Amino acid sequence: MTNYRSVNALLESTIGLFKTELIKLGRPWKTLSQVELATAEWIDWYCHRRLQGEIGHVPPVEYEASHYTRTTKPQATTTI
Template identity: 80%
Template sequence: TLSQVELATAEWVDWYNHQRLHGEIGHVPPVEYETSYYTELTKPQVTTTI
């Protein structure tokens, strides 16, 4: 049925984004890599002037 296809698709998308280990990004799930990336972007940058 349509609802079964929708549920199966949602489950696959959840697995694809949150559970599978992606080899090109260090064998971490894509959502974990993305979270880490944006965390690094928002950290204050330390600069020095001489």
């Protein structure tokens, strides 16, 4: 069973970072399009390029790729 309090805490933390690092710094936003584009760019950075100290100061996407390379078993091949 999922621990909803932990999930909620994670979401609140991420939303707090989003507001602090992007929304409050970009004020005043003039158009919704500016906010949408900035949000997409921040999410891309957060998920793909930011360095994570807990995982060896590498971006999350790099760590995930490395994890699957280490843990994925090779597929069996057959020859005819």
